[in-house]
Amino acid sequence: MARQTAISVNNIEKTYRLYRKPSYRVFEVFCPGKKQLHTPFKALDNISFSVKRGEFLGIIGKNGSGKSTLLQLICGIIPPTKGTISVNGKVSALLELGAGFNPEFTGRQNVYLNATILGFKKEEIDRKFDAIASFADIGDFIDRPIKMYSSGMVVRLAFAVQANVEPDILIVDEALSVGDSYFQAKCTKLMRSLIDKGVTILYVTHDITSVPLLCERALYLECGRIKTIGPAIEVVDRYLRDLRNDQYQRGEADPGQPIHGADKNASVVDVTAEKKSTDKKPSSLIGYQEAKGKEKSFAERVRDYRYGTGNARVIYLEMIGMNGEPLDTFGFKEKITVRAFIETKKELDALNCCVIVRNKQGVEIMHCTTREYGYTFDTIKSGTRLVVDISFENILKPADAYSIHYTVNNTYSLENQEILDLIELAAVFKVKPDPQHPIYYLIWHPFSFSHRIVE
Template sequence: MDKDIAIKVQNVSKIYKLYDKPIDRLKESINPFGKKYHKDFYALKDVSFEVKKGETVGIIGKNGSGKSTLLQLITGVLTPTTGSIQVNGKVSALLELGAGFNPELTGIENVYLNGTIMGYSKEEMDKRLDDILSFADIGDYVKQPVKTYSSGMFVRLAFAVAVSVDPDILIVDEALAVGDMHFQLKCIDKMKSFKEDGKTILFVSHDIYSVRNFCDHVIWMMDGKIYLRGNVLSVTDQYMDYVKSELEQVDTPISGERKNGILNIDAVTILNDNDEEKNKFLFGENIKVVVDYTLSEKLPGVIGGVAIFDRRNSYICGLNTKLDEVKLPTSPGSYQLILQYKNMNLLPGSYFIDVGFFESSGIVPLDYKSRIASFQIFSTHYMAEGLTLLNHIWNYKKRT
């Protein structure tokens, strides 16, 4: 394998035998004619890709698409039915809750158990223990059996162990969604430092905003295969369109709220140039979106964003302070974030607004509210078709 390649997956399939009844397994094993009583289920089918050293690759897809199976194969928890996987470097993984930990052992005993699995001696883990316990910050619970832990406590200890062994390749599978906000920020800082140090990261998440802000490339898994791989924005845009179309088929609106208490969106108001609250605007008018929010704790950085969608849930435009290099206050207090759209050229129709705040990397949401406000655009005459009116000039000339 090329020395610049961290992970090479080649023609990998993982097949499970599914039996209608438990006794069918026995019938199949003793049948003299080799009759099959099972159906083959492909959790993965002929998957191939490479990850270069130092890359951060996001893996997205619906539940059951093969993401977790793929990671378990890469980490060696599972073995492929066909194909091969080559890994160049030491791997540390934070998979689904429970993986790699013995529930009957205490937290400290599990720390040493995982160190042994990773190839470290007791003396080497002794040197790391204080850092692990400090990072996990679960107090005396570390002396209790892991089966008594909450999911948040488990993630704290599991992540602390995963990053303490200084791996070449870090694999994280959705686990960070369980921890509290402060711990998520601590984990993200650690992952960012890993990325800056040139380590390879595989990051599985259903949070497309996190994937967009953290990953270099994206793999979209569907039905056990790689459906698409490439540029973060291109792949995630197509994935979000796919998810929206799926939701529309079952008549489920796209909405949601993600918050943690450190920052709260208090109100969103839509104003005209005279600071009058309105929800109907003439085509070409200026529109001002005012977001009242409260920050209760000091943070190293805050990102605010506003997105516009049409009534078909098409993503019209998303702006945020990170992209425009605008710095927001980081000290506790009550604030207003004001965004003004100049000469709004959206064509007549109804539009909806999402507002969100994120920590400095744009990965962890502080507060996010979907469809929190709406407005309408109207016109005195018919102008064009579609979503927006583009500046244009018509002309003609006679052909010679």
Template sequence: MIHVTNLSKTYLIWKTPFSRLFVPLVVRVLGKLFPRYAKKLIGEYCQPVQALNNINFSVATGDSLGIIGLNGSGKSTLLQIIAGTLQATQGCAEVKGRVAALLELGSGFDPEFTGRENVFLNASILGLSQTEIQERYEAIVAFADIGDFINRPVKTYSSGMMVRLAFAVQVHVDPDVLIVDEALSVGDARFQAKALAKIEEILKRGTTLLFVGHDLSAVRAFCNRALLLDKGQVVKSGLPDDVIAEYLFIVQKDRVDEAGLGVALERHEKGFAATGFDVAAAQFLNMGQHATLAYGDKLALLIDVNKTIAVECPFLILDIIDSRGMQLGGRRIAIPEFEGVRRLQVDLHCIYQKGIYRIRIRLVSAPSIELTVMMSRYDELLSIEMVDDVRDKFTGLFPLPMDAHWEEK
């Protein structure tokens, strides 16, 4: 459905508005006669900025690709080119079928038109006939949930109302390709949950998804492949967990450098680690690195921490992760002052639903919650498989502490 070949995008940053008008005219007139002069003139008054450099990838029908990267890495530029709202400098992006692009929600609305009029206008732009829009109109209005404001000018809407209506239009056009760029980070919690559920419903129908966002949990949940952009280039592509691990390594390496901790971070197959503050070994007592358990079993986890450098307020963070990469809970454990290797024993009471769970280990410097800097991370050292089906005992993945009793009234 999407095929991107040798795609590059260069923005030209002109020194002044006059040079932006004058220099291209001179180059057009004299460029063929004096090519060296034209090139020198452009270099003097214009600074090229490479946003994308030789991008190549394909997305098959019904596939879902997550694109992640730091701010300024070229993610939004790439999506705009694929959506057709921006022209590439070099290469091409071919897209088949009807495209719904959740880029800047509400940007195509006319503020003087009512919500109803904008629904018909935007849906027409997206390729629906008047009959098709009429058939979907009630569902769009119900999903947007803006009440009587649907018949008022859009200029009277709050930003949240604008987002809800724009999103409702896009997801009800039955797209072949759905492009999402940070659109789910806006709106209140209720809207975000509703939007995520709607996207999941669309994907089940076989729609192809291109998803960009900093919500790594959403990338894991919706995407079966991922791509990491850094400074306009593809750094890594593959399974979401592998690509996310590389992204986190880049982010934390920058944070460690900015914090001036004076340590080197090294990438390994399970995550990354700081030289002199890492995990020497981790295993379950008498079980190795994978444990198969029944509901309610107790489990002893042994972690050998190596610390040969000074770390301000060191902590070990232990997280339980489900099969979709969602964090169920965790614990921050203070690390005492020592030099060398010391063993930590953690006793777990395993009361989870049937399934496979992973244990994530992080070593951090944490003078405060806000100033926490991750120095080592291990994603898949240990795993737990629960074999009992205990849906009759509680809902969800683990029980919540609560007391319940009946009283006569």
């Protein structure tokens, strides 16, 4: 059955009047017919497209290309200069940070205010309030005035309200970039579940890699016109090619050259689980006491992201850089160590630790288990405290946020294993940009090359 149209945009134009001085605007209003003092500026021109119900459309384009203007038109915040827009369903929008919130009111009062504006009765909001507050996860701040919130808290609350009021159409304008990585992962999950429920989502972002992963289709705006609209992967590819060509024109990149030199000695991912001797006191035992001190806050943070039998438990996990310091940002090719402090509650004869590195859209980029890499543990008694280091060379695309999914299993075979502790968002980290090693794809991979000249 053909899907219903949720949004239909027909030949839209939006022209702003640009004045060199604010007083010229007043003068034009009060002296009509006199000399025109403004310059017309078409922020959008000749825009036509439609979005089906349950579709996730990404909108991309350089700064000033008209993305936000288009969303504002669809939400009815500003009128078009020409053309028509029809919207079929209840729209929830997250446009400007904190727009729609009264700074003097508490978070709780603003939730009621917003939901009332969206057409909900008090009893309905009462029913939804706990889900909204729990999603926003801002603790006691919910009863403090919004003016005391950080920008991250404002966006958490705003997203929680907009996404939990059962919209037919959800419009999100880059707002998520203000939240931290945990929150962004939560929002992505929620948006996916909304799509499953038939909600239509329009999503403006500069995080280009997220578009093919989240969206079916994408619309690429350039200087207020549609450059292309179609399958997200193709549109993003076109956009990235244009960006690279722009860089080339400015002398910043050479699209004809390989980005990196080959390193014939480099391994793909150097995964080593570093075994601690059990007969001599490992140096990290001092760290273990500190880890115990952090156990409660770690457990609290990962509470919603973990499951398992609990027969072994990660009490704390940290990311360590090449100097042995806990870090949350790493450089290109830096050795990253994921250090887990684990306590066992039963004897384990097939301990297997697993790390998955995901990007912020949830794509699994790298994965290892100690077992699969041939690293074995001796039988470990109940009540043992151990520190397991899993290290890899950082070959990830910079400036992106990544999360670590950590699992402790007792694994005899794929079919016969006990999940002891599985933590979805055990840690998050970022990768520093390195001008010497720009990485345009998800990972830098060490290729090797050869050639011969045939006469």
